[in-house]
Amino acid sequence: MDYFFFIDLIQSTVDGLLFGTTYALIGIGFTLIFGVMRKLNLAYGAAALAGTYIGLVMFLTFDAHPAIVFLASAIGSGLIGLVVYLCCFRFTPENYPMASLLASVGMLLFIDEVVIHASHGLPYPYPSVFRDAIIEIGDVWVRGDLLFVFFMCVVAMGILFWLLYRTPLGLATRAVSQQPRAAQLCGIDVTRVNMMTFGIAGVLGGIAGAMTAAAVGVLSPVIAMGLTVKGLIVVVIGGLGFIPGAIIAGLLVGAAENIFLLLRGVTERDIYVMLLLFIFLTLRPGGLFGNAQSRD
Amino acid sequence: MMLTLDNLSKHFGGVRAVDDVSLALKEGEIFGLIGPNGSGKSTTVNLITGLYTPTSGTVSLNGRDLTAMPQHARTSQGVARTFQNIRLFGNLTVAQNLWVAQNGHEQRRQHFVSRWFRPGGEHSGDIEELLTFSRLASKRDVLASNLSFGEMRRLEMARALASNPRVLLLDEPAAGASLDDAELLAERIRAVRDRGVTVLLIEHMMELVMGITDRIAVLNFGRKIAEGTPAQVQDHPEVRAAYLGGGHDEKMEKASA
Amino acid sequence: MDFYLGLLQIIGVHTLLGLSAYVVLLTGQVSMAQAGFYAIGAYVAAMCTAMFGFHILPAILVAGLVTAFVACIVGFPALRVKGLMLVVATLAFGEMVRMFFFNFTWRIERGGELVGPNGAEGFRAIRFFPENGWETGDVTVFIWCVVAVIMAVLWWVDNSRAGAVLRAVGHDETAAQSIGLNLTAIKVGAMTAGGMIAGMGGGIYAHTVTHIEHLVFGVLLATFAIAYPILGGLGSVFGTVIAVVFIQGFLVEGLRFMGEWRSILFGALIVLAMNFRPTGLLGERMPRLFKPRPSESKLEPKGAE
Numbered sequence: 001m002d003y004f005f006f007i008d009l010i011q012s013t014v015d016g017l018l019f020g021t022t023y024a025l026i027g028i029g030f031t032l033i034f035g036v037m038r039k040l041n042l043a044y045g046a047a048a049l050a051g052t053y054i055g056l057v058m059f060l061t062f063d064a065h066p067a068i069v070f071l072a073s074a075i076g077s078g079l080i081g082l083v084v085y086l087c088c089f090r091f092t093p094e095n096y097p098m099a100s101l102l103a104s105v106g107m108l109l110f111i112d113e114v115v116i117h118a119s120h121g122l123p124y125p126y127p128s129v130f131r132d133a134i135i136e137i138g139d140v141w142v143r144g145d146l147l148f149v150f151f152m153c154v155v156a157m158g159i160l161f162w163l164l165y166r167t168p169l170g171l172a173t174r175a176v177s178q179q180p181r182a183a184q185l186c187g188i189d190v191t192r193v194n195m196m197t198f199g200i201a202g203v204l205g206g207i208a209g210a211m212t213a214a215a216v217g218v219l220s221p222v223i224a225m226g227l228t229v230k231g232l233i234v235v236v237i238g239g240l241g242f243i244p245g246a247i248i249a250g251l252l253v254g255a256a257e258n259i260f261l262l263l264r265g266v267t268e269r270d271i272y273v274m275l276l277l278f279i280f281l282t283l284r285p286g287g288l289f290g291n292a293q294s295r296d
Numbered sequence: 297m298m299l300t301l302d303n304l305s306k307h308f309g310g311v312r313a314v315d316d317v318s319l320a321l322k323e324g325e326i327f328g329l330i331g332p333n334g335s336g337k338s339t340t341v342n343l344i345t346g347l348y349t350p351t352s353g354t355v356s357l358n359g360r361d362l363t364a365m366p367q368h369a370r371t372s373q374g375v376a377r378t379f380q381n382i383r384l385f386g387n388l389t390v391a392q393n394l395w396v397a398q399n400g401h402e403q404r405r406q407h408f409v410s411r412w413f414r415p416g417g418e419h420s421g422d423i424e425e426l427l428t429f430s431r432l433a434s435k436r437d438v439l440a441s442n443l444s445f446g447e448m449r450r451l452e453m454a455r456a457l458a459s460n461p462r463v464l465l466l467d468e469p470a471a472g473a474s475l476d477d478a479e480l481l482a483e484r485i486r487a488v489r490d491r492g493v494t495v496l497l498i499e500h501m502m503e504l505v506m507g508i509t510d511r512i513a514v515l516n517f518g519r520k521i522a523e524g525t526p527a528q529v530q531d532h533p534e535v536r537a538a539y540l541g542g543g544h545d546e547k548m549e550k551a552s553a
Numbered sequence: 554m555d556f557y558l559g560l561l562q563i564i565g566v567h568t569l570l571g572l573s574a575y576v577v578l579l580t581g582q583v584s585m586a587q588a589g590f591y592a593i594g595a596y597v598a599a600m601c602t603a604m605f606g607f608h609i610l611p612a613i614l615v616a617g618l619v620t621a622f623v624a625c626i627v628g629f630p631a632l633r634v635k636g637l638m639l640v641v642a643t644l645a646f647g648e649m650v651r652m653f654f655f656n657f658t659w660r661i662e663r664g665g666e667l668v669g670p671n672g673a674e675g676f677r678a679i680r681f682f683p684e685n686g687w688e689t690g691d692v693t694v695f696i697w698c699v700v701a702v703i704m705a706v707l708w709w710v711d712n713s714r715a716g717a718v719l720r721a722v723g724h725d726e727t728a729a730q731s732i733g734l735n736l737t738a739i740k741v742g743a744m745t746a747g748g749m750i751a752g753m754g755g756g757i758y759a760h761t762v763t764h765i766e767h768l769v770f771g772v773l774l775a776t777f778a779i780a781y782p783i784l785g786g787l788g789s790v791f792g793t794v795i796a797v798v799f800i801q802g803f804l805v806e807g808l809r810f811m812g813e814w815r816s817i818l819f820g821a822l823i824v825l826a827m828n829f830r831p832t833g834l835l836g837e838r839m840p841r842l843f844k845p846r847p848s849e850s851k852l853e854p855k856g857a858e
Contacts, residue, residue, distance in 0.1 A: 040637040091828050098583060099831030101640065102783050105776050106823025113816040225772065229648065232641045240638065267656060274649045281642045282630035345731060371733025383728035385721045395714055396721045399733030413713040459733055 007139045012258040018146040019215060020254020021153035025208035026227055027234030027246035028160065029201035035177040035241035036197045039100050043084050043107035045228030048205030049221065050111050051077025052126075053119065055210055056219055059127055066127040066214075070152070073210035074203045080111070081202020085195055108228070116221045123220035126213035149211040156207045157247065163200065164243075173197060177241070233277045239287025249288065298323040298494045299344070299463050304353035306339055306518075313339040315518035316353070321463070326485060326495045328505045328526075331515035332538055337498045338380070340515070341465050344496075345377050346370050357463065372401045374462030378452045380471055386441030390432050391418045393440050393455050398422070400459035423458070429487070430454040446477065453484065463494045470501045478504045506530065514538065558689045562761050564801050565696035569754030570774070571781030571793040572707060577747040578782050579716075580740050581723035583636075586627060586643035587778035589650035590751035591758070592770035594620045596654060596670060598756025599765065602681040603668045604661055609681050609760060613699075616756035617749045624748020628741035647775050655767040675766025679759050696757055703750060707790045719743060720787075751778075784826055786833025795834060 026045065033041045055073030058064040064072070088103035133144025164170035175183040176193045184190050209227065213219040234253050238245030253273070260272040280287075299321040306314040314336040321327045329337050342348045344355055346367035354363045357373050365373070385393050395418040403411070427433040430450045435443060440451060449469065456464055466485070470478050478501055485508055489495055499505045505512065506526040514522040514529055516538040522529050529535055570591055577584045594616040601612035627646060634642045660669035670676040682692055710716050722729045722739050730736055759765050781800070785792030804819055826834075 034637070040640065042640075087824050088827070093831050096831050097637075098578075098783050099827045101583065101637070102780060103824050103827035105780070106820045106827065108820070109773070109776070110817055110820025110824065113820060117814075117817065229644070232644070236638060236641055271649060271652045271656075274645045274652070277645045278630075278642065278649065281634050281638065281645070285634050285638060347727075347731070366735075367730045368733050368735045371731075377731055379728065379731070383725050383731075385724045385728065387720055387724050388717055392717045393721075396718045396729075396734070397732040398714075412715045412718075413709065415709070415712050417714050418717070455732060 008262055009259065011140050012262045013255045014140060014142060015146060016255035016258030017251050018142075018150040018254075019258075020251040021150050021157075022208045022211045022215070022250075023230050023234050023253050024247045024250025025153050025156060025204045025211075026231035027238055027250045028157070028243055029204045029208070030231050030235045031238065031241055031243055031246045032197055032201045032204075034235070035243075036173060037089065037194055039089060039097060040104070041084065041089070041198075041201075042101065042104040042228065043088065043111060044081075044104075044201065044205055045226075045231055046108045046111040046115075046224045047080040047084050047202055048077050048209040048227055049224040050080050050115055051075075051202065051206035052209035052213055052219060052223075053115055055206075056124055056126060056213075060124070066129050069127050070207070070210045070214070074206035077206025077209065078199045078202040081198040081205065082195060084202075085198035089194070089198075090191070108224075112221065112224055115224070119221060121221065123218045126210075126217060126219040128214045128217045131217070145215060149215050152207060152211055156204060160200070160204065160243075169193075169196060233273065236277055237280050237288055239289050242287065242289055245287050245289050298358060299496065300354075300356040301340070301344070302354045302356070304340070304343055304355065305351045306336075306343055306348055307351045312518045314343060314350075314515075317515065317518070317520050318353075319513055319520070319523075321494055321496060322510075323494055324489065324492070325510040326489055326497060326508055328509035328512035329496060329498045329515065330500070330502075330505055330512060330529075334517075335515040335538075336518040337515055338467060339518075341377060341467050341496075341498060344465060345375055368399070371399045371459050371461075372404050374401065374460075375465070376456040376459055376461035376463070377465040378456050378467055378469060380468040382448050382452050384440040384443075384448060384451055384455070386439065389418075389437050389439055390443070390451055391423055391427065391436040393451060394418075394423045394426055394458040395420075397455045397458035400461065402460060426454050426458060429457075430484075445472075449473075449481075450484075453488070457488065457491075457493070461493060463496065464488060465496045465498070467498050468500060469497075470499055470504050473501070475503065482508045555689050558693045560802060560806055561693050562689075562696055564797055565693070565700050566754050566758040566761065567777065567781070567801055568700050568794050568797045569703065569750055569757070570778045571785070571797050572703060572790060573747040573749075573751035573754065574778040575747075575782035575787070575790065575793050576707065576719075576750065577743050578779065578787060579719040579723050580743045581726070582631065582740060582744065583640050583779060584631075584643045584744070584747065585640055585772070585775040585779065586624075586646045586650075587747060587751045588770050588772075588775035589643075589647035590620045590624055590748045591755035591774065591778070592650050592654060592767070593623055594752030594755030595759035595765050595770070596657075596676060596755075597752070599676050599679040599759040600659075600669065602760070603676075603679050604663060606663075609685075609695075612681075613753050613756040617753040620752025620755070621745050621749035624751075625741060625745040627748075628744035629737075631744060632737060632740055644772065644775065647770070647772070651767045651770050654770070673767070675764060676759070677764045679763045679765065681760050683763075692761060696761070699753065699757065703753075704790050704794070711789060780823060782833075784823070784833055786835035788833070788836050792833055792835035799834075 026048065029044055030041070033039070033044065052073045054076030055069040058072045059069045084104070084107055088107050089100050092100040092103055128145050130144030130148045135142040135144065135147070164173060172183070172188045172193050175188060176190055180190055212223060212227065230253060234246055234249045237252065238249030256276060257269065257273055260269040264272060301317055301319040304314055304317045305312070317340060329340065331337055339348065343350050346365060350363060354361055356362060357375060360373065362370055362373060385396065388396070427436055430453065432447060432450055432454060435447060443451060453469065470481055473481060482504055485495060485497065497505065497509060509526055511524065512526055512529045513520055514535050521534045521538060522532040570587060573590065574584060574587045597619045598612045598616035601607035601615055602609060631639055631642065654670065655673055657670050658672045660667040660671060668678050718734060718739065722734060722736060726736055781796040782793045785796030804815065804822065
């Protein structure tokens, strides 16, 4: 193993870790919804993508500043998240989880198709910041735009933690995620908490989508499936319902993906990521941290 | 001895849910297992059925060691249980609930194809008899989720009997029942015993336990603290202490001695 | 006329796909792997006829058996994964299968040309039907004979103790175990049976389209697979058939006039269906084939609770 290969390895890892924060955000979104509702929202990635497109509209029609574009993406995704909640989870029966699961899949298809139609299947340029800035640490180049992505995602996580642990809404959310019936008896409006959770998760997804598009510089509908699949992988490895797990798993998957890319190339990379997922599922279904919570 | 527990222990990390418990049930008796909440009664039942593996000790039925056997195999050996919080198959009818439970020793010896794929089996004589015994014959085609609470309880017990067990473990069958219900329950348990089934009854309702059991064992903090006839157990000082909290006084006596 | 025959063919193979998911779904396992099994069956059957000169019938049987074997292997780790995580696991498996075929190339010389799967390009020249004089009508009849046989078998199973046992396991695993049911055997068995049916369906499908490629066997197909039984209701096999007819016949073809908006409508309709009729078109209650004997409740003692 020569020096340049070693540098390449470190470069891949660094890039992967920085970009992995977007996976972490998506994973947090999935895990947040699961933690509060004990249900999987398969439309999550698509909703995040659709919100990102709303930001794109801002960019294309008003030539808005990137900050506005990102904000619009985040808020757009949050709103779409609320719509997904209303359509798929509000009225479907508690004791028949397959209904909400299939409904969210239907929603995924619906949103995906709407986006494809609206954009005519063509990719669009998406604003990227600090594209040309590079920080050199020895022979390893840290890309400015990736650093920005990393920074934004970390800020988002920080705000989330503040929300969860320092606000009454966060307290209510944590209560519902542990014991929904007891929380209801204590006067917490579970429906409202569920709605807010979807909204917040949506915002996180929008940021992730925006950052993904910003890192690549291009927005295209195929990102939705990628976000969804990566998000699910992160959630499996990190443990469903465990937010710190999602963060670490997100970084792990980001780094692993890039390393597989370096070692095996683009076509085989995804097979190895899937294999990683499968191994985790069979050897450690509870995730890295073996989290298992039971509730009423 | 019908059912024997030898120095059975189950530790969950530092918690000794069941601690060195030994019991021996005689064939045909109704044996009670009582103790305050958290004393290890349900864990003991789960150890007997195989839901939990013991940390040490053995479970034997008629001399055969069950300890290494998986849950589903124990049914064909003759162990059956009911659940405290009723776990019926709500998506199946009353008769079907009994049908799927026919996994006893004699039943398994039927030809594979016949046992699994013969249509109309839910109308067999065995099932009809059990339905009549449990006073559920008129509800045979009702979905289990549409039964009244009392009917659900009867079905829970009937389903356990469907595999023709040697030993029936009843996990708090009188939970939430009135005294009148308890009397009817007592009659049913005696009828079960008269069919040749040995009964292990876990219960909180003392009127029921003291009234129908032949012998009782008392658990506290996972250990057996007393065993004997209902009368013997009732007078036992440690039993009273466990239920009424007399331990405090004992400590005070020792301290001032 | 050919158009309707072709539509019947599509409905037929998709029914098999749906039935494969149905069997697994009964035991409470939501499997997104059926499209992957379908793919394996497609490639195996195509390789048998196009590369090794098999007749269609043994080719499909071989495809079914190979896929059943793979499904059995998948069934064991699937046991360790509960509920919703199984969706993720099977989705991952399906994607692995698809990506495998994306990279899979194996061509042999036959009749002066190279035949076989060719990576991203897919598997062309699966020409058993045209080369052996099978008309569209013949193929359609063949497909529906296979479907009819499998449906009959599943209907039989549904009305026997096996059907009730599968549903008991799907409802409450702990209770099922406590009454003596072997969960491992039942769940892996269901997965294996589902795999076999999907493999056979895929094998037939490959020959109706003569060219298969990895893109077809993706998440959308996996979604269709579970949508059919859930939409149709888990109460009986007919629910699945009706759902296939509805979705493929009405939505996909009947709304062809809507052009590109069909797919949007499809997603929206699933969402609406799940809100208004969550247990499916035919519901989740098992049908009863045999009428009960005259009630003996006259013998019940008075004063029943």
